[in-house]
Amino acid sequence: MNHVGTFSQPLTLTGPSGESVTLEAIVDTGAAFTTVPGRILERLGVQSHRTVRLRLVNGDRVEWRLGNVTAALDGVEDIILCVFGAEEAPALIGAHTLEAFLLGVDPVEQRIVPKKGWML
DSSP states (O other): OOOTTOEEEEEEEEOTTSOEEEEEEEEOTTSSSEEEEHHHHHHTTOOEEEEEEEEOTTSOEEEEEEEEEEEEETTEEEEEEEEEEOTTSOOEEOHHHHHHTTEEEETTTTEEEEOOOOOO
16 A cells, blocks of 8 residues: 555666666655665676765664666666665665656656756
8 A cells, every 4th residue: 555645666677787677666755866675786787886874764874885777767768876775675766766867756646757857
């Protein structure tokens, strides 16, 4: 069952070898980055390139590995930053990925929608 304001969206990730996996990921505009269980990213051959400090919803600060992975979302493919998440955690699509794909969220219809990109 979905919580108010949360919904799932298929997300396909492709590693450097060309192997891919499609996950049902929760769209979470409050999360900075897309997060996927680390074992899935490792199986795809994704390498972490840095560690980032993030704050959890309960206020705890944690360090997580971050890597680049090719993602397909709503018919578009691009490279995104992805957190190597905890094994028991669900896959999440975060704000950075939504911005990279020029997508917004329609909370009433519980779906992602195209949005305009702006430049100065």
